[in-house]
Amino acid sequence: MKIGELSRLTGVSVRALRYYEEEGLIRPERGGNGYRDYCDGADEVVRQIRGLIECGLPTRIIRDILPYLDGPADLLPQAPCAQMLDQVAAEREQLDRRIRCLTRNRAAIDAYLRAARTAALAAEDGEAAMRPTGV
Template sequence: MKIGELGAATGTSVRLLRYYEEQGLLESHRVAAGHRRYDEDAPAVVRRIRALLDAGLPTRVIRDLQPCIRQDGTVSACKLETLQEHLDGLDARIAALAETRASLAGLVSDTRARELVGG
C-alpha cells in the first residue's frame, strides 16, 4: 500500500503518516524506487495510533505500548501501570480545572449580583 492510499484509507495526512513513522509508531518498507510501502494491516495500526492519541497519550508512550498491543487492538496488562499513571494525571488535571471553573463561576456570580443591586 502506498502512503497516499494509506492516507486516503485512514483520513490521515501524508505528513502525519510520515511523522508517525519518524516516531517509530508505523513501519514502512522501501521499494527499489525509494517509495514507501505499507503492509495491509497499516490502516488498523494508524487507527490504533489515532485512538491512543485521542486518549491523551503522547507518541513516546504509544511507542512503548506497541509490544503490548494485541491483534484485536486492545492493550495487554504489560503497560497497565503506565496507562494508570496517565489516567491519574488526567484526573488531577480535571480536578484542577473544576476548581478553576468554580472560582471563575463565583467571580461571575458575584459580579452579576453587584450589578443587580447597582454596584
C-alpha cells in the same frame, strides 16, 4: 499500499503518517524506488495510534504500548524508570476520566433520543386523531 492510499483509508494526513514513522510508531518497507510500502493491516495500526493520540498519550508512550494492543499479554517491557511508570499511570487515570465523561454524555444523548422519539410519536398520534375520518 502507498502512503497516499493509507492516508485516504485512515483519514490521517500524509504528513502525520511521516511523523508516525519518524517517531517509530509505524515502519513501512521501502521499495527500490524509495517509496514507502505499508503492509496489510497498517490502516488498523494507524487508527489505533490516532486513537491513542486523541486520548492525549504522547508518542513515546504510544511506541511502548503498541506491542500490547494485539500482542501476547506476556510481553516483557524494558524496565522503565519510576517517572515513566507514574506518567503512564497518570495517562491511564486521564483515560478513565474521559471514559466516564463519554459514558455520561452517551447516556444523556440516549435519554434525549428516547424523549424526542416519544414526543415525535405523540405528535404524530395527535395529528392523526385530529384528521377527519374517511379522508
